[in-house]
Amino acid sequence: MIPVSxxxxxxxxLFALGILGVLLRRNPLVLFMSLELMFNAxxxxxxxxxxxxxxxxxxxxxxxxxxxxxxxVAVGLALIVAIFRSKHTxxxxxxxxxxx
Amino acid sequence: MLFQEVSQAAPYVSLVPWxxxxxxxxxxxxxxxxxxxxxxxxxxxxxxxxxxxxxVAALLAVSLAGSPEPKSVPFLDWITxxxxxxxxxxxxxxxxxxMMLLVAGVGTLIHIYAIGYMHQDTRHxxxxxxxxxxxxxxxxxxxxxxxxxxxxxYLMLFVGWxxxxxxxxxxxxxxxxxxxxxxxxxxxxxxxxxxxxxxxFGLLIALFLLFWWFGTFxxxxxxxxxxxxxxxxxxxxxxxxxxxxxxxxAQIPLxxxxxxxxxxxxxxxxxxxxxxxxxxxVYLVARSNQLYAAAPAxxxxxxxxxxxxxxxxxxxxxxxxxxxxxxxxxxxxxxxxMVAAVGMGAYVAGMFxxxxxxFFKALLFLSAGSVILGMERxxxxxxxxxxxxxxxxxxxxxxxxxxxxxxxxxxxxDDFDPxxxxxxGGLRKRMPVTFWVYLIGALALAGIAPLSGFFSKDExxxxxxxxxxxxxxILILAAFLTAFYMGRQIFMVFFGPTRTRAAGLTGENNPxxxxxxxxxxxxxxxGGALNLPGMHTMGSWLEHxxxxxxxxxxxxxLAIAALVVALVGLFLAWMIYGxxxxxxxxxxxxxxxxxxxxxxVLTNQFGIDQAYNTIFIGGYRVLANFLAHPxxxxxxxxxxxxxxxxxxxxxxxxRQLQNGFVRSYAxxxxxxxxxxxxxxxxxxx
Amino acid sequence: xxxxxxxxxxxAAVAVVTALGMLLSRNTVYSALFLVxxxxxxxxxxxxxxxxxxALTQITVYAGSIMVLFLFVILLLGxxxxxxxxxxxxxxxVAIPLGFILAAEFAFNLFQSTGQxxxxxxxxxxxxxxxxIGELLFSQYIxxxxxxxxxxLAAAVGAIIIAKPERxxxxxxxxxTRAVSSPVPAEAPSxxxxxxPAAVQEEALxxx
Numbered sequence: 001m002i003p004v005s006x007x008x009x010x011x012x013x014l015f016a017l018g019i020l021g022v023l024l025r026r027n028p029l030v031l032f033m034s035l036e037l038m039f040n041a042x043x044x045x046x047x048x049x050x051x052x053x054x055x056x057x058x059x060x061x062x063x064x065x066x067x068x069x070x071x072x073v074a075v076g077l078a079l080i081v082a083i084f085r086s087k088h089t090x091x092x093x094x095x096x097x098x099x100x
Numbered sequence: 101m102l103f104q105e106v107s108q109a110a111p112y113v114s115l116v117p118w119x120x121x122x123x124x125x126x127x128x129x130x131x132x133x134x135x136x137x138x139x140x141x142x143x144x145x146x147x148x149x150x151x152x153x154x155x156v157a158a159l160l161a162v163s164l165a166g167s168p169e170p171k172s173v174p175f176l177d178w179i180t181x182x183x184x185x186x187x188x189x190x191x192x193x194x195x196x197x198x199m200m201l202l203v204a205g206v207g208t209l210i211h212i213y214a215i216g217y218m219h220q221d222t223r224h225x226x227x228x229x230x231x232x233x234x235x236x237x238x239x240x241x242x243x244x245x246x247x248x249x250x251x252x253x254y255l256m257l258f259v260g261w262x263x264x265x266x267x268x269x270x271x272x273x274x275x276x277x278x279x280x281x282x283x284x285x286x287x288x289x290x291x292x293x294x295x296x297x298x299x300x301f302g303l304l305i306a307l308f309l310l311f312w313w314f315g316t317f318x319x320x321x322x323x324x325x326x327x328x329x330x331x332x333x334x335x336x337x338x339x340x341x342x343x344x345x346x347x348x349x350a351q352i353p354l355x356x357x358x359x360x361x362x363x364x365x366x367x368x369x370x371x372x373x374x375x376x377x378x379x380x381x382v383y384l385v386a387r388s389n390q391l392y393a394a395a396p397a398x399x400x401x402x403x404x405x406x407x408x409x410x411x412x413x414x415x416x417x418x419x420x421x422x423x424x425x426x427x428x429x430x431x432x433x434x435x436x437x438m439v440a441a442v443g444m445g446a447y448v449a450g451m452f453x454x455x456x457x458x459f460f461k462a463l464l465f466l467s468a469g470s471v472i473l474g475m476e477r478x479x480x481x482x483x484x485x486x487x488x489x490x491x492x493x494x495x496x497x498x499x500x501x502x503x504x505x506x507x508x509x510x511x512x513x514d515d516f517d518p519x520x521x522x523x524x525g526g527l528r529k530r531m532p533v534t535f536w537v538y539l540i541g542a543l544a545l546a547g548i549a550p551l552s553g554f555f556s557k558d559e560x561x562x563x564x565x566x567x568x569x570x571x572x573x574i575l576i577l578a579a580f581l582t583a584f585y586m587g588r589q590i591f592m593v594f595f596g597p598t599r600t601r602a603a604g605l606t607g608e609n610n611p612x613x614x615x616x617x618x619x620x621x622x623x624x625x626x627g628g629a630l631n632l633p634g635m636h637t638m639g640s641w642l643e644h645x646x647x648x649x650x651x652x653x654x655x656x657x658l659a660i661a662a663l664v665v666a667l668v669g670l671f672l673a674w675m676i677y678g679x680x681x682x683x684x685x686x687x688x689x690x691x692x693x694x695x696x697x698x699x700x701v702l703t704n705q706f707g708i709d710q711a712y713n714t715i716f717i718g719g720y721r722v723l724a725n726f727l728a729h730p731x732x733x734x735x736x737x738x739x740x741x742x743x744x745x746x747x748x749x750x751x752x753x754x755r756q757l758q759n760g761f762v763r764s765y766a767x768x769x770x771x772x773x774x775x776x777x778x779x780x781x782x783x784x785x
Numbered sequence: 786x787x788x789x790x791x792x793x794x795x796x797a798a799v800a801v802v803t804a805l806g807m808l809l810s811r812n813t814v815y816s817a818l819f820l821v822x823x824x825x826x827x828x829x830x831x832x833x834x835x836x837x838x839x840a841l842t843q844i845t846v847y848a849g850s851i852m853v854l855f856l857f858v859i860l861l862l863g864x865x866x867x868x869x870x871x872x873x874x875x876x877x878x879v880a881i882p883l884g885f886i887l888a889a890e891f892a893f894n895l896f897q898s899t900g901q902x903x904x905x906x907x908x909x910x911x912x913x914x915x916x917x918i919g920e921l922l923f924s925q926y927i928x929x930x931x932x933x934x935x936x937x938l939a940a941a942v943g944a945i946i947i948a949k950p951e952r953x954x955x956x957x958x959x960x961x962t963r964a965v966s967s968p969v970p971a972e973a974p975s976x977x978x979x980x981x982p983a984a985v986q987e988e989a990l991x992x993x
Contacts, residue, residue, distance in 0.1 A: 096760025
């Protein structure tokens with residue numbers, strides 16, 4: 001049997017990679033994809049724990065996460081399209097009107 | 101007798117709050133509807149209020165005649181905090197009733213006089229609308245003075261003390277926009293207030309010490325505990341009180357405000373600065389006699405302050421040319437007599453002299469006012485208000501320290517001073533009534549028998565003989581000077597030829613002005629009957645309140661010696677001023693011709709006023725400048741502004757966090773997450 | 786099974802490599818495709834963990850619809866090349882160490898408390914089957930289920946509204962296209978200057 005900690009370690013690595021993606025990429029689409037990666041890492045952890053404790057609730061949570069992630073992606077992409085329409089660029093660094 | 105029947109019939113003692121509230125009612129009525137009542141109406145209301153207070157005081161006196169023990173009429177609870185319990189209660193005893201009678205009586209006469217005086221004065225100064233205000237202030241003064249003398253405890257006394265100081269300020273600066281350079285009157289008022297403040301500071305310290313050591317402000321409470329308090333404390337209290345007395349009663353070193361206070365209208369000078377307010381200090385010492393008895397050193401300090409002031413002021417009065425200034429310094433001198441008397445323990449003599457002095461000094465001031473009114477009328481007739489065409493008249497010179505006269509207003513009046521004695525002369529024929537009452541007042545002041553001043557001054561001298569020979573010499577010298585400068589004044593003003601056209605056009609004033617003068621003259625003439633040697637009416641009257649007052653025997657030799665000294669003074673004055681009176685105003689004072697520099701010193705008040713100005717006011721200005729510029733602008737503003745700038749700088753620094761880039765915000769978020777995780781993982785629980 | 790750890794490590798390696806590839810790829814479409822591969826790998830991992838329903842849902846929803854949506858938008862926006870200059874040049878130098886620290890902390894915590902984690906336990910045969918998940922979903926978690934439905938509705942409506950173009954009446958749209966396509970000769974040079982909608986509409990009005 002594969003120890004649970006390996007799965008959790010993988011989940012941690014994927015999560016860290018996702019964070020790096022959020023911090024380092026300027027393209028909002030890639031940023032969103034990194035976010036999806038982070039979600040995935042969390043899902044993996046949940047499923048691992050579900051298997052560990054024999055509780056199906058973990059998998060149910062994953063189900064919900066997926067659904068809500070889908071909704072969020074829809075709205076987020078709509079936002080990106082709207083921003084592109086007004087700014088004609090998708091460089092995140094150009095969206096800095098809230099500069100203090 | 102009638103008195104006994106009346107006094108047993110009704111308890112008039114409970115009427116005492118009316119001595120305060122009748123004048124208050126008067127002032128309120130005048131304040132609210134005075135303008136509509138017209139001049140006569142306002143004046144009558146004010147005089148009635150003052151007269152009513154006199155009637156109540158008389159009723160109180162009648163009640164006391166039957167049962168002379170001190171009584172206390174509580175009025176309202178004022179402050180009740182912890183152990184501090186201060187009530188407003190009225191004290192009815194012989195001393196306070198004496199003062200009440202004096203204040204209300206002389207006050208009412210002056211109110212009546214003021215109706216006529218202010219009628220002309222407001223027109224001379226061009227603002228008839230201010231008439232009502234004068235009477236509001238006068239009534240306020242009477243009310244405050246009544247609070248002062250009827251107080252049952254030191255704190256209420258202080259309330260009255262402050263009240264009369266305020267009224268003095270308001271009334272001195274009545275013509276606040278007039279005076280030399282348009283500010284002299286206001287400055288005089290300010291000077292009076294500030295110098296009085298220095299005295300009040302002393303009195304306040306005394307009050308603090310009183311409360312701290314005695315636990316109460318009530319007279320009875322304080323006096324019953326005098327024996328239990330350390331003598332050094334009582335000495336401190338009485339010495340600080342002396343400072344207050346020096347301020348209010350114009351003694352050394354705080355007398356400098358009184359000559360400048362002559363900027364106020366003459367009724368003010370008569371009422372406040374001759375008869376009543378300045379006597380508050382003497383009253384305070386008389387009231388606190390038990391405290392002073394427990395601190396003999398302080399009492400002799402009082403005596404010396406009084407004696408030296410009497411001498412100094414007498415000397416300065418010689419060199420003054422303004423009619424009111426001579427009287428002002430004379431007041432300071434006579435107050436010195438009174439203060440010296442109470443300093444010797446001769447409280448009866450002091451109060452007696454206080455009463456007679458109120459009569460003849462008020463008379464003198466009011467008559468001087470009458471003279472001034474005549475001169476002003478003459479000035480308007482002679483020069484029509486458009487400047488002096490008289491080449492010989494004395495310009496309102498400022499060399500002799502004539503500052504703050506009330507007549508520097510409209511252009512054209514500036515160069516003729518109606519109050520300068522050198523511009524007068526020969527008024528005896530033109531204003532006969534004024535002349536005779538003035539003469540009576542001057543003789544009373546000089547101490548000529550059988551007028552009132554002779555008896556009261558003699559009692560003080562007798563007390564001095566028993567106490568301290570040096571003080572006696574000083575006081576006799578002061579008495580000589582009194583006779584001399586009063587003689588000088590009489591001869592310069594009333595005898596000889598009229599020196600200016602304005603003087604030639606004066607005329608007698610109307611009865612509203614002359615009748616109070618006549619009444620006061622009668623009082624000055626016969627006032628000695630209050631305490632004739634042998635009968636000692638006032639002595640036994642005051643005995644009930646001031647136990648153990650130094651009773652003096654009448655010493656004929658001393659009395660005659662004093663009389664001789666006064667006559668010599670008058671004779672000398674006649675020799676110098678009366679025999680060959682000057683015919684031109686610019687002709688120098690003969691004394692001046694003989695001892696020029698000495699005379700100038702006297703005219704300049706020994707330079708004391710200027711010294712005060714340089715040392716205290718100048719020094720204060722330097723300090724204020726220092727505090728204003730380097731300290732306030734540099735240090736404090738710098739600190740506050742510096743804080744603001746620091747704040748700005750920090751904000752600028754922190755502003756860089758808000759660069760608008762989502763990524764950097766996310767980075768900060770992640771930093772936070774990592775930090776918290778590290779804390780949770782690595783800090784052992 | 787004896788080969789299971791090997792399978793796991795291969796899958797894990799593929800997952801990490803594809804994630805890195807997604808991060809580092811300059812071409813956005815390549816990033817999307819890498820992510821799809823990553824999702825597939827994770828789905829297999831789910832299978833290994835005894836969650837068949839979740840695994841297939843992952844492929845259907847994530848890899849199938851979400852990534853397709855992503856690809857649509859990428860292609861719509863032209864997958865632009867971003868300018869080289871980076872306004873936050875120092876960010877990588879802070880972020881990468883942070884990422885390492887984060888991962889290290891996770892690992893540290895994980896392997897610290899390994900002793901307490903119970904290893905994979907025996908589960909019934911239908912663990913993770915659609916039937917068992919459905920039983921749980923519609924009994925105990927019915928409320929979150931309905932709420933999620935509402936969330937989806939809101940998201941759909943919101944996405945439409947946000948992404949809608951500017952509101953114009955059909956008449957205006959036609960006039961606009963007409964004005965743009967056939968410029969009036971006399972006003973040719975100024976037509977570009979007055980390309981604002983208001984001016985164009987005024988012109989169109991005047992034309993009519």
